[in-house]
Amino acid sequence: MNEYLLKGLLFIFIFYIPFIVLAKNNYRFIYLLSACYSGLGLLCSLSFLLSGQSSQSISFPLGLPTSGAHFKIDALSSFFLLIVNLGSFISSLYGIGYGSHASEQSRVLPFYIIFLGSMNMVLLAADAFSFLFFWELMSLSSWALVMSSHRNKETAEAGFIYILMASLGTFALLFALSLIAAPSKSYCFDQMGKVSMDGKLASLIFLLALLGAGSKAGLVPLHVWLPKAHPAAPSHVSALMSGVMTKVAVYGFIRIVFDLLPFQVKWWSILILIIAGISTVVGVLYALMQHDIKRLLAYHTIENIGIVFIGIGLSMAFKTYGMTAASALALTGALFHALNHSIFKNLLFLGSGAIQTATDQRDMEKLGGLILNMPHTALTFLIGSVAISALPPLNGFVSEWLLMQSILQSPQLPSWGMKFLVPSVGAFLTLSAALAASCFVKVYGITFLGRPRSMQSRAACETDRWSVLAMYSLAFLCIIFGIFPRIVIHLLGPVITAIAGTHYFPFSAKSFFMPLSLAVDQNAYNGFVLVLLLGIFFFFIMTSLKWLASNQFRRTSIWDCGYPEKSPDCQYTATSFAQPIRKVFGPFLFATKEKVICSEPWYPKAAKMIVKLRDQIWEYFYKPVAMAIDSISEKINFLQFLTVRRYLVLVFLTLVSLLGCLAFLL
């Protein structure tokens, strides 16, 4: 069964590209086709995860002449296939509706298909060559999607930075995979890394993998492209890039570090935990400073990828000290969060797309009051906001709870550094969750609630039926995975067993209602009972209020202390909402400068406030590098204007120096 599905996936990917040419602008057809393709992928991954088969592999006489192209489906890749295809299935549904009010479809459609297919192929690739080939195809097709609205000046800049960072990442991965392949003399994943290597080489490979996967996933300090590039694409593509493509990067990292490298060195996990902890807090603080919805969501991706990497780092730490159970728990949390993030981030991006379609606005400061005109978008966006803020009873809380629980296991770690580092990472995790909740109060409150701040916002209307369907199905998943987290735990079973060696939550078929309880200290969380109790309590209040309280109500104007605020501009805005947090965290993180220009009281004019934020990492890390490259290239520019004789001398000197190097090395 699975073999056929796998073959089907591969063949369809190769054969349905011609359809793009045939159905050039028939967006409905293309998106339906993509939805079917993703459905097939979903079927493939679910059947694999639930049947508990061993891995399947196929090889094709494509790719490198000596080895051919190998494809393999195993537990790890099938779980990520689930994430990818779930996201792309919903996005394709959304696309059917989106296409009806988008221009220049032909800039999006072909690349969209290649993007979907290449993400699937990265997960299935079982040799270094095809892995890198599809990885790069994924980068390039998403770059083309980012550039689809190329007339915008910001988009051009975003695209440039994106392609630079993506190339850098692929380059790093190329080196990493080559270094693993070199001793075993094979590019096939099955044979790679089965040879002994020394710790220094392994560490080098690990750093390169972190650079490659981290730049694609958006870990700080490699995140600079992400908030620029993700928002520039059409909304359902932004959803895919943020929710799904970053997970492919996580997959690449796990594949290399847990699967291909023969062992792990102790300090790796420390590095990951530090980087991930910083990423979560920095990502969410950046998000709080934004008032462009899509850019804000992109910054949240950095935060959530940080959370996933916290789980991965913890898992590595426990693994290196031989605590398999705790390692399995942390990995469960990380992968659960990866799935959750792909669900709610997709939902929120689709919601922001609906807002953009309805109002032609991405700036929150010009929105407000949308809850009245766009009830479905408002409801689903609310569910997504609660989920991403890690609040019970939805799914975001469950995965963060699992991570918290694995952090609580850290005192058993023998190393002192770990003992202190892990709790502080825990504090970072909670801080970021609390800040995320603030941030989404801001997003939701400013966008959907209050009074409309502009004409477009007042005249907004609900988006099309396909998009609403897509958003509702994601919101439904948020609720279901929150109430019955055991479903996901069950799906994760084979993956965790394959990577960490044991599965933390032994599974029996009847236990979907059972709490998630830890073997060690009996800590438990039971989403189902929680929701049940909430329902009972709520029912009790409703019924008792019926005979206890008065049921009269009337509409009045708001309380204004005798100074009626005529204009809706008097409401709080995103900038003013975040002011306290900006004041507390801003100075040392963003070097914020606020300037209020007030006129003299005897000559009233409009007052102005200027808020300046600096991305410190950009200023001190990227800018100097860019400037250095600029100045060096200017200095060696004279080489362009040499005579032929001098060029020949140059060639000769190069040859001599190369030969000298050879003589020195051999």
Added chain:
Amino acid sequence: MIKNLVFQCFDAFFLLAVSPLVIGIIRKTKARFLLKKGPSLLQPYYDLMKLFRKEVTLPDSASWLFKATPYVVFTFSWLAASLVPTFSTNLLFSRTADLIAIIALLGTARFFLSLAALDTGTSFGGLGSSRESLIASLAEPAMIMIIFTIALVAKSTDLSAISTFMISGQAGLRVSLWLALASLVLVAIAENGRIPVDNPATHLELTMIHEAMILEYSGKYLALLEAASQLKIVLYLSLIAAVFFPFGMATMVGGISSFFIGLFTYIAKIGLGALMLGFFEILVAKMRLFKIPNFLGAAFMLALLATVLLFVSRSL
């Protein structure tokens, strides 16, 4: 099982019944220390009844979220409070949510309240929810460090298990626990919006946080929100009692007499807590909004110190 279910139901309704009294005690204490007579202890009950009977006025710009929020906030706060062991260490549903989940339930309530404040479209609401979000973000890390310390000592984050462990006296006299207690008191003051962080008795925009958020509410909605904030105070008092002063709680083995002993000691503990809170509130003045980060930073540092001390003392 049946006994635990009865305990659990009794617990939920007992908390509901007793929480306005706690506010009454706090107010009375403050008034007596200021040499005033003060309102009756039962005044909060009268206030709630009065509000329930009154008509609700809804602002023009309010949506369904504004109407739904009081129910959500009340339900979540009530559930969170009922999951904290009060007079007995074995409540039926304590395995539903551990300490982390209980704090997160309060977070959900806060999330919706902040949204409702923004829903009115006034600058007051925005002001309240913006400040609230700052305080919540700073209090959360301190809270998690406190939980971490407790979990390190008691080997669990399940509150029933923690109380059982603390009653058994295995924890001994630990400096870390005292530090964690001090930190928890600071966090509880901030989370409940008491002086010096927020003044519940004021309506000056310079000083309002929680009051600004519920400014537009009236009638039964306001009553629900008031009741929810009273439940929240009781929750934190019960939490402190259950973790740090668990003596007298009924355990698995006890019969009906232990139930009454547990109830009596619980009432005494909560009453004493309310007295102390009232006394503390007249000693200090409300602090500036941007002093709060220092206040909560101190709480975080205390909790961090508690954790570090634990590690150090364990290794000796």
